[in-house]
Amino acid sequence: MDEITDAVARLRLVVRMLNRRAQAETGAGSPTRSEQAVLAWVEDRSPLTPSALAALEQVRPQSMGQTLDAVARRGWVTRSAHPSDRRQVLIALTDAGRIALDRGRQLRQAWLVEAMRTRLDAEEQRTVIAAIALLDRMVRE
Numbered sequence: 001m002d003e004i005t006d007a008v009a010r011l012r013l014v015v016r017m018l019n020r021r022a023q024a025e026t027g028a029g030s031p032t033r034s035e036q037a038v039l040a041w042v043e044d045r046s047p048l049t050p051s052a053l054a055a056l057e058q059v060r061p062q063s064m065g066q067t068l069d070a071v072a073r074r075g076w077v078t079r080s081a082h083p084s085d086r087r088q089v090l091i092a093l094t095d096a097g098r099i100a101l102d103r104g105r106q107l108r109q110a111w112l113v114e115a116m117r118t119r120l121d122a123e124e125q126r127t128v129i130a131a132i133a134l135l136d137r138m139v140r141e
Helices: 003-024 033-045 050-057 061-073 097-120 120-140
Strands: 079-081 089-093
Touching: 003 033, 003 097, 033 050, 033 061, 033 089, 033 097, 050 061, 050 089, 061 079, 079 097, 089 097, 097 120
Parallel strands: none
Antiparallel strands: 079 089
16 A cells, blocks of 8 residues: 555544544433434434435435434424425424534534543644644545
């Protein structure tokens, strides 16, 4: 492997590990990763149909149905009739869903902030911040 290929492989692993570690900090009662993703999509693009959510998350409609059942049971989303297509259902975020989504984000971010502050020196922190700007530029161009 060349240096770039090796770095990209390591980056993918580190991002996955960061996600898992941060998710572990949300604790019991918080949305799972799949629930968090659904809540975020609904917050961003509400209202959405279950099939649209499945397409956005690139999962089978049956899998999305299970996730939607779970978040609906917790009161985080509502289902309502589509105004022009009676076969469709629209998913919208509730106030409780917004609170759960925000709480999960805050807990994950707090863990990462604490990890950066306590495990990295000032120069390393600046390096990570610079790398984030570069990665952001890559995905936006």
